Structure formats: structure tokens, C-alpha cells
Amino acid sequence: MQKPSDPTIACLLICCPDRPGIVAGVSMFFFQLGANILDASQHSTDPREGLFFMRMEIQLEVPDRAQLEHSFQQQVATPLAMEWHIHYSDQRKRMAIMVSSYDHCLMELLWRWRSGELAVDIPLVISNHTRLEKECSTLNIPFHYLPVNAENKTAQEQATIRLLQEHQVDFTVLARYMQILSPHFVGLYPQRIINIHHSFLPAFAGARPYLNAYTRGVKLIGATAHYVTNELDEGPIIEQDVARVSHKHSVDDLVMLGRDIERQVLSRAIKAHIENRVIVHGNKTIIF
Amino acid sequence: MQKPSDPTIACLLICCPDRPGIVAGVSMFFFQLGANILDASQHSTDPREGLFFMRMEIQLEVPDRAQLEHSFQQQVATPLAMEWHIHYSDQRKRMAIMVSSYDHCLMELLWRWRSGELAVDIPLVISNHTRLEKECSTLNIPFHYLPVNAENKTAQEQATIRLLQEHQVDFTVLARYMQILSPHFVGLYPQRIINIHHSFLPAFAGARPYLNAYTRGVKLIGATAHYVTNELDEGPIIEQDVARVSHKHSVDDLVMLGRDIERQVLSRAIKAHIENRVIVHGNKTIIF
Amino acid sequence: MQKPSDPTIACLLICCPDRPGIVAGVSMFFFQLGANILDASQHSTDPREGLFFMRMEIQLEVPDRAQLEHSFQQQVATPLAMEWHIHYSDQRKRMAIMVSSYDHCLMELLWRWRSGELAVDIPLVISNHTRLEKECSTLNIPFHYLPVNAENKTAQEQATIRLLQEHQVDFTVLARYMQILSPHFVGLYPQRIINIHHSFLPAFAGARPYLNAYTRGVKLIGATAHYVTNELDEGPIIEQDVARVSHKHSVDDLVMLGRDIERQVLSRAIKAHIENRVIVHGNKTIIF
Amino acid sequence: MQKPSDPTIACLLICCPDRPGIVAGVSMFFFQLGANILDASQHSTDPREGLFFMRMEIQLEVPDRAQLEHSFQQQVATPLAMEWHIHYSDQRKRMAIMVSSYDHCLMELLWRWRSGELAVDIPLVISNHTRLEKECSTLNIPFHYLPVNAENKTAQEQATIRLLQEHQVDFTVLARYMQILSPHFVGLYPQRIINIHHSFLPAFAGARPYLNAYTRGVKLIGATAHYVTNELDEGPIIEQDVARVSHKHSVDDLVMLGRDIERQVLSRAIKAHIENRVIVHGNKTIIF
Structure with missing residues (x-):
């Protein structure tokens, strides 16, 4: 497991x-540089003519990161026609959270962040409701109230984007944020907006998945964390899980049980994202 | 748990x-008759104006079953506007199996039947391929080969129905039978044909669910056992389960992993059906 | 599912x-009293000579509860040699929480309580550390700091018992409370103290279960919620669950993953206890 | 996933x-030899002073395997103080099965072998009962009946060892074989005898685990596949899984439910062993 704050560790x-x-x-x-x-x-999609993906955690004294990256590009990446990124463990990612009025996903993320499980900075929380302000202020996390209606939607989204840029946010989590983002917004953050959808996609995409699951009479309900794209609930899936239900469960019961799955699934997806374990390929993810 | 062969036990x-x-x-x-x-x-859909469902296992000496049922109708069922069925444990259900060429579901059912887990009689297996004949003949189960093509489909279905009727079949299991049954056939056996579909419905209904699951990049694959209705893969769900998959799994791997889920899910659904634990209400099931 | 605050509902x-x-x-x-x-x-341990257990949720106008209970005793319970309890939904149980310095179980319970999932009153939290005081005071839950050492252990336990009695506590949850209670304490609250143990009992009873699980090389770790008896980690099990681990996980990883299981298992056990779904029989539980 | 019969693939x-x-x-x-x-x-137990383990699947034309291995030893293994093994995919492992009278594990293995999931040869089955002879002969697998009692135990074990040697068996599966092997036998096949134990070890080691699980009132039962050592049920664990049970389940129900877990767990463990995914380190396994 990655030790996130060690400056000699890179991914x-x-x-x-x-x-x-x-x-x-x-x-x-890397061996020639003394790295371990x-x-x-x-992962290879096909040894013949396929694509090759790799994640490598390296321990290495790097006196000059720009120099290292320049050498890697020249000696390795260019000859192999390689796309690549290197993440240094002392560079904590900056995560924004957008939330509406359900508290369970937000509370879960804040608790895991506070306990050290999620090695990120949280420069701000943005909400279209005021309900969860206190949960953030207690932990000294700036809370921005940006209410959204039909008339101000574009302007508020602009304000949101400005906030994310001002705070140099690396990625944004939609922790049950009940507004659809515009293609402009999504386009600014490809593979950097994570949503939690409260069904096992592709089943029950769109609104009211628990009601639809109840109506269909499924024996399992689920949740899905995925990167946001412009196709609603169609982005690359990072993590999913399910729980068993029965005829005894009302829609309210499904909502309650579903909260536990949502919290787990979203947390695991964010953890994988933070630890640089996710590579998006087409509309699918490789989770190392 | 029901002891299926005890003539004093009824459900x-x-x-x-x-x-x-x-x-x-x-x-x-039942107390007045000395039953335990x-x-x-x-289960009640709503204590006010809802529907009430109950399953009761009773131990009772019944000298005259017709007399018992007549009394129950008059004294209990008619006053309460009740639909009801009573199943006596010494009446083993008669289960037909229809299968194409995949063997895993058939083999699983035969093994569970032979080991006594599935307390049914299996008067016949019907297949549109010859491949699994030996598996049945080894166990002395009559195997009927009814190949199906575009021209003979209706005639072969008639032949199938005649076989089911001749053998007084109570219910039929489609153990990966790759032909769609006609509305006429389905209409003859409401809630008495169980199908195994190789996805977690309603996701990936229809053909090639493992390929579609692979293409979508889901992190869980599943299987669903349901009663067959005239809406393909839309009938009441009896049982579902899932297994975790990753980017490492090819479509062939999903097919292989999926077999284990299919076997389990179909077996559990049939067991519930045999033990009279399933009540269909609308397009949903109550599993007691 | 029980609607906990309806005075016409009893269990x-x-x-x-x-x-x-x-x-x-x-x-x-109950029918003669107009109840639904x-x-x-x-559940019956054996229809012949066994014990019979039942949980019944009843909707009933009860003008005089003492009168109802008296009648039930005379007309039903005495003739059938019955032990019984009746719980009215408007009588919320009073739950004390004892905790040391790990916050995850406490936080989970407080969040579920605040969200309405756990329909209890929490009159107090008792801890032998000060670390979690703020978490309680934020929610206006009295926090009592009772540090324990070898010399004051008996006196502090007396103080604890006095607090539980003063606050008329119905049951106590040990939410990772790292002190062993005396037989005297346990004897005062039979089947009314719930502990969470961080292993799938009976494996890894006692101290350091995650370290022992790591050392043994198990592929699943678990947690167990049980009623406290005088045999350490031997009391009746209410709920258990597990998670998959691998050689990649360090002891610290097991501790982190285990927190999620502990939170879930303890929450489910408490919910069952609150909803009067648990009956203890010998050293086992029946969970209705 | 490994394509087992390709002579150009090695592990x-x-x-x-x-x-x-x-x-x-x-x-x-390997690059210098043109391998992919x-x-x-x-896996590393510790980057500082720890042990490093690696599994590598290589595609390579090898004109002379002895020459390849000699070069690898000299150029790589000796300088790095490395223990190593190389397995060529065209060398199918030879698996013996030992079984008593329960058929479920044997049937599962034979079905998976027949369907191509388990890429092994099965030169023989050895049993101390005659009950499963037909299951083997139907598939043309030699069945050896070696009944065991207190007097002939040592002689029969000698006969068993001779059979395994004659048939050049690579590893042996105890598919519910109810005799304890002698230290001599175990010593001949270190990490090459796989046993399925019907509990989630270390809970309920030894005899009658389902009865003991029932008596303890656990809410999960399990199964464990492990390499056999001279400490009964203490060998390195390869795979485990569990299923949920309740107070409704009798010991017989646990036995029945447990069979499904045993079949799954043993199959997965054998698959990992066949695919050379298991490395034993001390009393633990690394499963790649």
C-alpha cells in the first residue's frame, strides 16, 4: 500500500x-537511477497489437523532478510511443465535494478523510442547499452555498467552475449532488468528476432508482461509482456493490439499505482514484 | 425445513x-383439527386495504383431504375472500428440464436431485440438441430430442407440450434453453416455467449478456432466475446473485465465472419453488 | 418494518x-381485542418436546396496558407455560454507549441515530478516554469521562453502573470499549450489553485479532456482535460479517478494512435488538 | 489468463x-531473448530487508529449455540469490484425487475438468470406499479402492504413495478424504497436497465443524482450502469463503449449504495452484 506523504515515493x-x-x-x-x-x-488488452497499461510504485531520491521526467520522456516514452503520468506521494490531491441535502456520502467521506484513510486535501464543499453547512464548518472546511434554479443554473455553474479553479481542485466528487452538470463543465474535468449512482448500473439509470428497483422486484440493490461523462450514468464504472433485499423491504427500506452501499462504493472508488489505481480506457476502467 | 415425504405435513x-x-x-x-x-x-402489502399473504407448514393427520379442503373453503376461505392452495408433502412435484447444449445448469440440477436436495421427480429432459443425452441416460432419465428450426418451431412446441402433459409435469425449468417459448406455451404454465438468465436483470436483458457486461465494463456480473412471461426477461424475479469481476477478465472468463452464479441461482430458485415458498403478486415474488 | 413511534403498535x-x-x-x-x-x-427447536418462539407485531388500541397484560397472562400465557414480553412502540429504548479511543463505531452509531435509523434515546456516552468528547457534545449527548486503571477499576465500574441506573438505561453498547467488565456488571444486564469483537468468532477471540488473522494468513477477516457474558468473546452471537483480504494487506490494512465491517455488523445487531428481533436461547440467538 | 496448452507460454x-x-x-x-x-x-514483505516475490507470464520461443534455465540461473538467479521455478504451459500438471464417500467435491472437480476449466490430467482417483467408483469409470478415470482400518493404515498409505509415484502425480487433492495422512506422506509432497476443510479456519478445526458451528450459533459458515502440513488444519490457507446462516438451519442444513461453499473454495484453490499463482511463504500463501 502506498505511503502517501513520503517524498521519495512516486507512482x-x-x-x-x-x-x-x-x-x-x-x-x-529506474534501476539505473537507483530506484526500488x-x-x-x-494489463494488456492483447499481446498482439493491443494496448499495454502499467502502474508502478517506485522508491527513488529525485533531486530534480523536471529532469527526471525529461529523461524518461526521451529515453523510454518516446521510443515506445507511451502516454504516461507520474505522481509524487508528497503531492496530495485536492478534492472538492459537491452535495445536495442527503448527508450520508458527505459524512462518510469526511470521516474517512479525518481518520487519515483518504489522503487528500478538501479545500471546499459546494452545495445547492444549506443543510450540511455545519458538518463542514465543524471540521473547518469552507462550505459554499450555490443554490440552483432554472434561471441561474448557468451562472451558478460558472461560479462553481471558478471556485474549483481558484482552489486548484484536482478532482470533484458528486456525493449525491442532484443537479446534472453541463457538457462544458464535464469537458473541463475529464475523468476527474466521480459520481455515485444509487443502482447497479446499467440497471436503473436515471431518476428514482430505488423506486424502480422496488417496482421491478429485484432481489439485489446496488450502487455504482463512475466518472461523469456527457451521457447520463453512462461513464466509466470504477466500483459497484450490491446488497440483498426481499419482498419485506419498502422503498424507504431500500433507500436506507442503499445508503450503506453508496457510502462503501463511493469511498472505495475515491480511494482508488487517490492512489492512482484507475486508468480509463475507452469507456471502461482498469483498476490496479 | 420441510420434510417432503411425510404424509402428515402440508403447506x-x-x-x-x-x-x-x-x-x-x-x-x-387447524387447531380444532389437532394440527401443529x-x-x-x-406478509402484508399494507395493513390498511392491502393484501395479506401467508405460508403455513402444518403437521396434521388428514383422513380425507377433500373433506379438509371443503371445510377450509367454507369456514375460512370464503368468509375472508381468500385464494389458497394446499400442498401435501407426499405429493412430489414433477419437474421437466429443457436444455440446449450448455451442460452446467443441467448437471447441477441432476446432481442436487440425485443427492436428495431437490425433492422432485424428473420425468423427462427435453433438448433441441443431442449433446447431453448421455448425462440423462446414465441416471435413467428419459431424454427427448426435439430439434428446432424456423420451419418446425410450432410443431416441435406442440410436441413439447404434449410431452409435458403426458408426463403430468408440474413445472418446467429452462436450464439454458436457447429458444423463446410462444405465448401459447407460456400461457399454459403461468408461474410454472422457471428460466435462468445470465445477467442481473434488468441489466443486460436479451441476447449476449456477458458480452454486453464486458463491453459496459461492469464490476459485477450476475444471474437471475425468474418465471417466464410473454415479456422476454421481464417475468417475476425469484432469485439473483452476482460475482465480482475486473478488467482482467475476458468475455470467456465472464462466461466461466457466470456459470457458477447461474448454477447457484437456478438451484436456489427451484428449491424455493419446490418447497412452496414462492408467491407471485403482480410482477413480483414473495419468497417465504 | 416496525414504525417505532406509533402508540398503537406493540411487539x-x-x-x-x-x-x-x-x-x-x-x-x-388479540383478534378478540380487535387487533391486526x-x-x-x-421458530421451533423441535415440534415434539421442543421450545416454540414467536415474535408478533400487533396494531391495537390499548386503553389500559396493565389490564391487557394481565388478561394475556391469565388467558394465554399461564395455560401455555409461556414466558413473554410486550414492547410498545412509543417506549423508545434508552441506549448507553461505552467507548475507548477508536471513533469509528461511535461515529457510525451517532450518525445512524441522528438520521433516524436507530430509534433509541442515547442518554449518555461513557469513556475511559477524553478523545471523543467533542463528537458527543456537538450532538448534545452527555459524555462521562471515567478513566480506568488497575487501582480504580472497581470504583469506576461502580460509578458506571450508577450512571446507567440513574439514566434508566435499557441496554449498553460496547463500541470498541477496551476494558473487560466484571461478572457483577455483566450480571446486572443479562442480554443487555452488546459488544463488537473484531474477528469472526470463534476465530481469534481475545486480544489482537487483526494481528492474529494476519499471522495465520486467513483470506477473510470479520467482525462479530454478541451479547456479553462472563466468558470473554463467548456470548450469544447476534451478527457477523466478513471481508476478503489478501497477502497484500498489512496488519494496518486489516485494521482499516475491519473498521468497515465492525461498523456494519454492530449497527445491524443494535437495530435487531432495538426492534425486538432477538431472542436468546441458551448461548445462541434467534433473530426474527 | 493463462492459455495452458501454448508451448510458447511459460510462467x-x-x-x-x-x-x-x-x-x-x-x-x-527475457527481453534480450525476444520474449513478451x-x-x-x-509482492514484497518489506522493501528494506524483506523478501521479494514475483510471478511472470512470458511468451517466448524456447528452442532449448535446459539452456534457457541454465542461462537464467547464471545471469539472474545466482547474482540475486533467487529461488525460482519455471512452468511451461504445455506441461499439464498431473492431479490425483483422494476421496471418501461424500461425492460433492469429487463431482465438482470432475465436471470442471471435463468442461476444460481445470487444465490438468487426472491419472487416478483413490478412495477408501467403493461408493464413487462409477462416477470415475464413466469418465474413464482409473479408480483405486484402498480401504483403510487401524491395522492396514500404514500399508495402505505405502500403496497410495506407490500409486502417486507410478502415475507421476504432481499434486494431490483431498476432496473430503476422511483419513489423516502420516508425516511421512506429507513430507513427500510439501505444498503439493491440497485439503478442503469444512469451516472458516482457524474456527472449528478438527472433527465435526458443522456441528460445532451449529452449537456455537455462528451466523456464517465457511470452508477453507489449504496445503496439508503435519499440524492438522494448520497449513497455509489458499482460499476461504462463507455463507450466511440463521437459527432456522439445522446441522443437516449447514451440511447441505456447506457443500456449495466447499465446492467453490476447493475449485478456486486448485485453479490457482494449477495456474502457478500460489507461492507459500512460511505458513502463509501469496496468491498472484
Whole structure:
């Protein structure tokens, strides 16, 4: 497991056409710098003509990060036609939370953040309701109230985007935020907005999934965390889980049971995102 | 748990408008006959104006079953506007299995039947392929080969229905039978045809669910056992379950993992059906 | 599901030697008072010479509860040699929480209480550390700091008992309280102290279960909620659950993953206790 | 996923003291031979002074396997103080099954073997009962009946060992074989005898685990597949799983439900073993 605050630890994510020599090339590059590979996972869509993905955790003294990255580009990435990112563990991600009035996902994230499980900074929470202000102020997290209606929707979204930019937010979590984001907003943060949907997608996309699950008479209800795209509830799935229900459960019971699944699923998805374990490929995710 | 072969054990299923006095009326009726109530479960859709459902396992010497049922109708069922059925444990249900060429569901059912877990008679297996004939003949179960193509479909379905009627089949299991039954066939056996669909419905209804699950990138795959209605994959759900998958799994892997879920889900659904634990209400099931 | 604040709803728990006529007797008694049976579950250890248990939710106008209970005793309970309790939904249980310094179980319970999931009053929290005082005071729950060491242990336990009595506590939850209670304390609250143990008992009873699970190399870790008896970690189990782990997980990872299981398991156990769904029989529980 | 019959695919397992350069050394060695790394997983007990483990699937034309292995030893393994094994996919493992009279594990393994899920040869089944002979002969698997009693135990074990040696068995599965093997036998096949125990170890080791689980009143029952050592039920755990039970389940019900868990857990453990995904370290397993 990643120790997030150690400046000598970095996480490298790569994607390139599969061919012999990738692991050798990458590992030799870092070995020559005296690095130790702490963990490595790889995936190939097809050894012949497919794409190769790898996540590598490296322990390494890096006197000059720009220099390191420049060398890596020249010696490894360019020859292998590689896309890559490197994340240093001392650079904590900055996570914004957007929420409406349900508190369970927000409370779960704040508790995990406070307990050290989620190694992020939370520079702000944005809500279209005032209800959860105290939960944030108690923890000294700035709370921004941006109510949304048909008339001010565009303006408020602009205000939201300004806030995210001012606070240099890396990614945003929709912790049961009940407004649909515009394509403009989504386009600014590709694979950097995580939503929790309260069904096991693709079943019960859209509004009122618990009511629809109740009406259909399913024996399992679920929740899905996914990256937001412009197709509602169609983005790449990061994590899902389910719980067993029966004829005894009313819609209210499903809502209550579902809260527990939502909290777990969203937390796991965010943890994977923070630890740089997620690579999006097409409309699917690789979770290392 | 029901001891299926004991002639003194019966299982009563009832449905009537909810109102005070139902449990008292039913239990007093049987108490006066010297019966012991072994188990009872009840469900009400709404105590005010709703429907009341109950399953009761009774131990009782019944010298004359027709007389018992006549009395129950007059003294209890008619006054309470009740629909009801009584099943005696010494009347084993007769289960037909229809299968194409995948063997896993058939083999699972035969193994559970042979081990005594499924307390049914299996008078015949019907298949549109010859591949699984030996599996049946080894266990002395008559195997009927009824190949289906565009031209003979109606005739073969008629032949199928005749076989089911000749063998006095109580219910039919589609253990990965890859033909769609006609409305006529389905109409003859309401809530008496159980299908296993290889997805967590309502997600991935229709053809190729594992391929579609793979393409969508879900993190859970599932299976659903349901009663067959004329809406494809829309009938009342009896049982569902899921298994966790990842980006590492190919479509073939999903098919392989899915087999284990299908076997479990179908077995549990059939067990519930055999033990008279399933009541269909609208398009949903109550599983006692 | 029980609507906890409705004064016309009561929950009856009974235990008596199994014999014909119990359900008839109980249901007839309530029918004659105009009651509606909202839900009923029963269990028999053996129809012949066994014990019969039943939980019944009843809707009933009760002008005089003492009178009702007197009649029930005379007309039903005495003839059937029945032990029984009746709980009225407008009588909220009073739950004390004892906790040391881990916050996750306490936070979970307070959140569920605040959200209305746990229909109890929480008159006080008792801790041998000061760390979680603010979490309680924020919600206006009195927090009592009673530090324990080898010398003051008996005196502090006396003080604890006095507090529980003064506050008329119905049951106490040990939400990761790291002191062993004396037989005297336990004896005062039989089946009314719920502990969460951080393993799937009977595996890894006693101290350091996560370390022991790590050392043994199990592939599942778990948590167990049970009633406290004088045999450490040997009391009747109310609820258990597990999560999958692998060689990748350090002891710290197990502790972190285990927190999620502990929170869920303890919450479900308390919910069952509050809703009067638990009957203890010998050293086992019946969970209706 | 490994394609087991492709002669160009090999699986390398290594263990050595952790230090920089291991991945680079191994991957460079194979790159220079023109190999493609299909999959790789690694684990370190501690980057400082710990042990490093790796599993690598390689695609490679190997004209001379002895020559390849000799080069690897000299150029990579000796400098890094490495223990290692290489398995070629065209070398199917030879699996013996030992069984007493319960059929569920044997049937499950034979079905999975027949369906191609378990890519092994099964040269023989050995049993101390005759009951399952037909199940083997139907599939043309030699069945050896070696009844065991107090007097012939040592002789029959000698006969068993001779059979395993004659048939060049790579590993043996105890598919509910109810005899304890001698230290001599176990010593001949370290980490090559897989047992299924019908409880979630370390709970309920030894005899009658379902009865003991029933008596203790657990809410989950389980099964454990492990390598056999001379400490009964104490060997390295490969796989475990559980199922939920309640007060309604008799011991017979637990036995029946447990069969499903046993079948699943044993199958998964064997699959991991066959695919060379298991490394034993001390008394624990690393499952890649």
C-alpha cells in the first residue's frame, strides 16, 4: 500500500502499444537511477497489437523532478510511443465535494478523510442547499452555498467552475449532488468528476432508482461509482456493490439499505482514484 | 425445513385482503383439527386495504383431504375472500428440464436431485440438441430430442407440450434453453416455467449478456432466475446473485465465472419453488 | 418494518414448550381485542418436546396496558407455560454507549441515530478516554469521562453502573470499549450489553485479532456482535460479517478494512435488538 | 489468463531478498531473448530487508529449455540469490484425487475438468470406499479402492504413495478424504497436497465443524482450502469463503449449504495452484 506523504515515493502510470521490452525498458531506466520498484501491476488488452497499461510504485531520491521526467520522456516514452503520468506521494490531491441535502456520502467521506484513510486535501464543499453547512464548518472546511434554479443554473455553474479553479481542485466528487452538470463543465474535468449512482448500473439509470428497483422486484440493490461523462450514468464504472433485499423491504427500506452501499462504493472508488489505481480506457476502467 | 415425504405435513399458501382475524381464523381452524403449526410466515402489502399473504407448514393427520379442503373453503376461505392452495408433502412435484447444449445448469440440477436436495421427480429432459443425452441416460432419465428450426418451431412446441402433459409435469425449468417459448406455451404454465438468465436483470436483458457486461465494463456480473412471461426477461424475479469481476477478465472468463452464479441461482430458485415458498403478486415474488 | 413511534403498535415476544394451539391461542386473544397482526415469525427447536418462539407485531388500541397484560397472562400465557414480553412502540429504548479511543463505531452509531435509523434515546456516552468528547457534545449527548486503571477499576465500574441506573438505561453498547467488565456488571444486564469483537468468532477471540488473522494468513477477516457474558468473546452471537483480504494487506490494512465491517455488523445487531428481533436461547440467538 | 496448452507460454515464479534491480534484471534477460511479458505480479514483505516475490507470464520461443534455465540461473538467479521455478504451459500438471464417500467435491472437480476449466490430467482417483467408483469409470478415470482400518493404515498409505509415484502425480487433492495422512506422506509432497476443510479456519478445526458451528450459533459458515502440513488444519490457507446462516438451519442444513461453499473454495484453490499463482511463504500463501 502506498505511503502517501513520503517524498521519495512516486507512482507511474503508463499506456502504450504492447510489444516486447516495455517492462525491461521502464525498469532498467529506474534501476539505473537507483530506484526500488515497490509494486507493479500490468494489463494488456492483447499481446498482439493491443494496448499495454502499467502502474508502478517506485522508491527513488529525485533531486530534480523536471529532469527526471525529461529523461524518461526521451529515453523510454518516446521510443515506445507511451502516454504516461507520474505522481509524487508528497503531492496530495485536492478534492472538492459537491452535495445536495442527503448527508450520508458527505459524512462518510469526511470521516474517512479525518481518520487519515483518504489522503487528500478538501479545500471546499459546494452545495445547492444549506443543510450540511455545519458538518463542514465543524471540521473547518469552507462550505459554499450555490443554490440552483432554472434561471441561474448557468451562472451558478460558472461560479462553481471558478471556485474549483481558484482552489486548484484536482478532482470533484458528486456525493449525491442532484443537479446534472453541463457538457462544458464535464469537458473541463475529464475523468476527474466521480459520481455515485444509487443502482447497479446499467440497471436503473436515471431518476428514482430505488423506486424502480422496488417496482421491478429485484432481489439485489446496488450502487455504482463512475466518472461523469456527457451521457447520463453512462461513464466509466470504477466500483459497484450490491446488497440483498426481499419482498419485506419498502422503498424507504431500500433507500436506507442503499445508503450503506453508496457510502462503501463511493469511498472505495475515491480511494482508488487517490492512489492512482484507475486508468480509463475507452469507456471502461482498469483498476490496479 | 420441510420434510417432503411425510404424509402428515402440508403447506398452505393463502392470499386475501388484509383485515384483522386472518391468522386467528386459519390457526383456529387447524387447531380444532389437532394440527401443529410447524412454521409460518406472513406478509402484508399494507395493513390498511392491502393484501395479506401467508405460508403455513402444518403437521396434521388428514383422513380425507377433500373433506379438509371443503371445510377450509367454507369456514375460512370464503368468509375472508381468500385464494389458497394446499400442498401435501407426499405429493412430489414433477419437474421437466429443457436444455440446449450448455451442460452446467443441467448437471447441477441432476446432481442436487440425485443427492436428495431437490425433492422432485424428473420425468423427462427435453433438448433441441443431442449433446447431453448421455448425462440423462446414465441416471435413467428419459431424454427427448426435439430439434428446432424456423420451419418446425410450432410443431416441435406442440410436441413439447404434449410431452409435458403426458408426463403430468408440474413445472418446467429452462436450464439454458436457447429458444423463446410462444405465448401459447407460456400461457399454459403461468408461474410454472422457471428460466435462468445470465445477467442481473434488468441489466443486460436479451441476447449476449456477458458480452454486453464486458463491453459496459461492469464490476459485477450476475444471474437471475425468474418465471417466464410473454415479456422476454421481464417475468417475476425469484432469485439473483452476482460475482465480482475486473478488467482482467475476458468475455470467456465472464462466461466461466457466470456459470457458477447461474448454477447457484437456478438451484436456489427451484428449491424455493419446490418447497412452496414462492408467491407471485403482480410482477413480483414473495419468497417465504 | 416496525414504525417505532406509533402508540398503537406493540411487539410481542414469546417462548413456551411447543404444542398445538399456541398460534391459535395468541392470535385469537388479540383478534378478540380487535387487533391486526402486522407481522409474525416463529421458530421451533423441535415440534415434539421442543421450545416454540414467536415474535408478533400487533396494531391495537390499548386503553389500559396493565389490564391487557394481565388478561394475556391469565388467558394465554399461564395455560401455555409461556414466558413473554410486550414492547410498545412509543417506549423508545434508552441506549448507553461505552467507548475507548477508536471513533469509528461511535461515529457510525451517532450518525445512524441522528438520521433516524436507530430509534433509541442515547442518554449518555461513557469513556475511559477524553478523545471523543467533542463528537458527543456537538450532538448534545452527555459524555462521562471515567478513566480506568488497575487501582480504580472497581470504583469506576461502580460509578458506571450508577450512571446507567440513574439514566434508566435499557441496554449498553460496547463500541470498541477496551476494558473487560466484571461478572457483577455483566450480571446486572443479562442480554443487555452488546459488544463488537473484531474477528469472526470463534476465530481469534481475545486480544489482537487483526494481528492474529494476519499471522495465520486467513483470506477473510470479520467482525462479530454478541451479547456479553462472563466468558470473554463467548456470548450469544447476534451478527457477523466478513471481508476478503489478501497477502497484500498489512496488519494496518486489516485494521482499516475491519473498521468497515465492525461498523456494519454492530449497527445491524443494535437495530435487531432495538426492534425486538432477538431472542436468546441458551448461548445462541434467534433473530426474527 | 493463462492459455495452458501454448508451448510458447511459460510462467516464472521467483523469490529473493528485496533490493533494487530485480524487475530490471529479470525483464531485461527475457527481453534480450525476444520474449513478451504477458502478465506480472509482485509482492514484497518489506522493501528494506524483506523478501521479494514475483510471478511472470512470458511468451517466448524456447528452442532449448535446459539452456534457457541454465542461462537464467547464471545471469539472474545466482547474482540475486533467487529461488525460482519455471512452468511451461504445455506441461499439464498431473492431479490425483483422494476421496471418501461424500461425492460433492469429487463431482465438482470432475465436471470442471471435463468442461476444460481445470487444465490438468487426472491419472487416478483413490478412495477408501467403493461408493464413487462409477462416477470415475464413466469418465474413464482409473479408480483405486484402498480401504483403510487401524491395522492396514500404514500399508495402505505405502500403496497410495506407490500409486502417486507410478502415475507421476504432481499434486494431490483431498476432496473430503476422511483419513489423516502420516508425516511421512506429507513430507513427500510439501505444498503439493491440497485439503478442503469444512469451516472458516482457524474456527472449528478438527472433527465435526458443522456441528460445532451449529452449537456455537455462528451466523456464517465457511470452508477453507489449504496445503496439508503435519499440524492438522494448520497449513497455509489458499482460499476461504462463507455463507450466511440463521437459527432456522439445522446441522443437516449447514451440511447441505456447506457443500456449495466447499465446492467453490476447493475449485478456486486448485485453479490457482494449477495456474502457478500460489507461492507459500512460511505458513502463509501469496496468491498472484
